[in-house]
Amino acid sequence: MPTARARVSSAVMTHPVRRAQAQELCDRLGLGGLAMDPEPDGPPSALRTALVAWSRIADGATHQLMIQDDVAAPDDFVDLVAHCADRFPADALAFYTNWHARNGAAARLAALAGAGWVRAAPEEFTPTLAITLPVAVAAEYGRYARATGERHDDEVMAAFLSGRGRSALLAVPTVTEHTGTSSINGHGDVQGVRLAVCPTRSEDARPLLMDGWVLEELDWxxxxxxxxxxxxxxxxxxxxxxxxxxxxxxxxxxxxxxxxxxxxxxxxxxxxxxxxxxxxxxxxxxxxxxxxxxxxxxxxxxxxxxxxxxxxxxxxxxxxxxxxxxxxxxxxxxxxxxxxxxxxxxxxxxxxxxxxxxxxxxxxxxxxxxxxxxx
Incomplete structure (x- = not known):
């Protein structure tokens, strides 16, 4: 496969208590570095750390990938992201969708129908465990998010993208996986086990993500x-x-x-x-x-x-x-x-x-x- 034209910068958002697992993920995937919670003893806030990750854009990058520390991903993940960014250069691309709720159901339906991607339901939170934005959009999101006073980055991302009139594209085959139930934000206590909706190995996913059709509109x-x-x-x-x-x-x-x-x-x-x-x-x-x-x-x-x-x-x-x-x-x-x-x-x-x-x-x-x- 030809080298991707997109140049993907990346950061792993993490907290000091999970630094070791974040560093292992960063080293294994060749990611850009760790985005550490700037206020680790403060009230829980995923957005606070996400803003650090979105600001760590390398010179010359066309897209920024933000990945959370409790994610498993294949060794070729960054290359896969870059090729997907080539295909959809202006979109927010989410490479993980939880198996529950509306977006999970949308990805599951799209998988059965044979689609490679599905447009997220705009009224629901945007899954942000592994997501990429064009660098200009990432900068715009940072300005927007800092003004919200929110702590849930997935909710802010959904509101931001909805305001731009284009919700994220969800990868239907899911090459990433959530590795635990614990949550800095406390989601583990409320939402229980949260895993990928369509767990797929990279070699199966790549052709569908590269060439599969896109389900842009959901019926009921x-x-x-x-x-x-x-x-x-x-x-x-x-x-x-x-x-x-x-x-x-x-x-x-x-x-x-x-x-x-x-x-x-x-x-x-x-x-x-x-x-x-x-x-x-x-x-x-x-x-x-x-x-x-x-x-x-x-x-x-x-x-x-x-x-x-x-x-x-x-x-x-x-x-x-x-x-x-x-x-x-x-x-x-x-x-x-x-x-x-x-x-x-x-x-x-x-x-x-x-x-x-x-x-x-x-x-x-x-x-x-x-x-x-x-x-």
């Missing part, structure tokens, strides 16, 4: 939180309550599925078949019957929307996407939906022998949803 989007299924409606960012969580029962009649949508969704519970029905009972014993039903309906809706999205935005492409790498990406996307949909205090339980069960169940529901889209 199913997502899960705290064991329940919800739907983000089209254009919700422009409503008085852009972050309102509509249950799928509330939202489906307002989608293209029409007035019978709720009854149709509930009817799929009877279409699970003997094997998926057995999985549902096993899941219900551990996580409750309501969660088993909500996960099923969510995944049916996810499969339906993935198929419709692919048909609308990539009409000439095969569905499902073909090849071993595409199959692995699909498997990765489906494997995270069950744990991510649990309440934060229960996510850790999904790793105790239940991961495969949840993935098989979710996959069956996604397949049913895809079939429904073709009827």
């Amino acid at each position: 989007l199913p997502y899960m939180r705290y064991g329940e299924g919800f739907v983000r409606l089209p254009g919700q960012e422009n409503t008085p309550l852009p972050r309102h969580h509509f249950t799928w029962r509330e939202a489906l009649p307002r989608t293209d599925l029409g007035g019978d949508a709720v009854a149709t969704a509930l009817g799929t519970l009877d279409d699970r078949g003997p094997e998926a029905g057995r999985w549902a009972r096993d899941i219900a014993k551990v996580f409750g019957e309501s969660y088993a039903d909500e996960l099923w309906i969510h995944c049916v809706l996810l499969g339906r929307q993935a198929r419709v999205t692919a048909r609308r935005h990539a009409p000439g492409a095969p569905y499902p996407p073909r090849g071993p790498a595409a199959a692995r990406l699909r498997e990765a996307a489906v494997s995270t939906v069950g744990p991510a949909g649990l309440s934060p205090e229960r996510r850790h339980e999904a790793g105790h022998g239940h991961t495969g069960l949840l993935a098989d169940y979710a996959s069956a529901a996604v397949s049913l949803g895809e079939a429904l889209a073709d009827q």
Whole structure:
């Protein structure tokens, strides 16, 4: 592959208590250096340290990469970022998306549809564990952020990009991973286990990030939180309550599925078949019957929307996407939906022998949803 034209400067944002792991990451990836919290004994503030990272731009750089210290990434990560910056020179590019909430659901749907990138939901926080900006935009962001008085850099980034009329592009295959639950800002206590939505090895991700199509617009989007299924409606960012969580029962009649949508969704519970029905009972014993039903309906809706999205935005492409790498990406996307949909205090339980069960169940529901889209 030719050398990237973009010149990427970089910094690892960290705190003295995590200096050693930050230095190891910096040395292994060949990053520009550490951006240390300038007030380590002060009140928790991710933004305070992020501003240091965004200001550490090397001479001659075209883009600045900010990466947090609790991230794992492949050895070729900086080169991959540079080639992606060549492809999207004016965009904010996020190389990690949490497996939960709306942006996680958007990346998961895009993975099933075969896209390489998806435009972030503008009303939600922008994932900032590994993100790059053009240097001029980084400087503009620094001026904007210093005036906010906020402490959450992901929220400030979302507001900043929304004000510029262009939210971040999220990499659908996720080559970075969050390595722990601890958080300087305290997110670990509230959000529990937070991992990548579509964990992918670099050699599988690179072709899709270089050449894969971009899902620029979200139609209605199913997502899960705290064991329940919800739907983000089209254009919700422009409503008085852009972050309102509509249950799928509330939202489906307002989608293209029409007035019978709720009854149709509930009817799929009877279409699970003997094997998926057995999985549902096993899941219900551990996580409750309501969660088993909500996960099923969510995944049916996810499969339906993935198929419709692919048909609308990539009409000439095969569905499902073909090849071993595409199959692995699909498997990765489906494997995270069950744990991510649990309440934060229960996510850790999904790793105790239940991961495969949840993935098989979710996959069956996604397949049913895809079939429904073709009827």
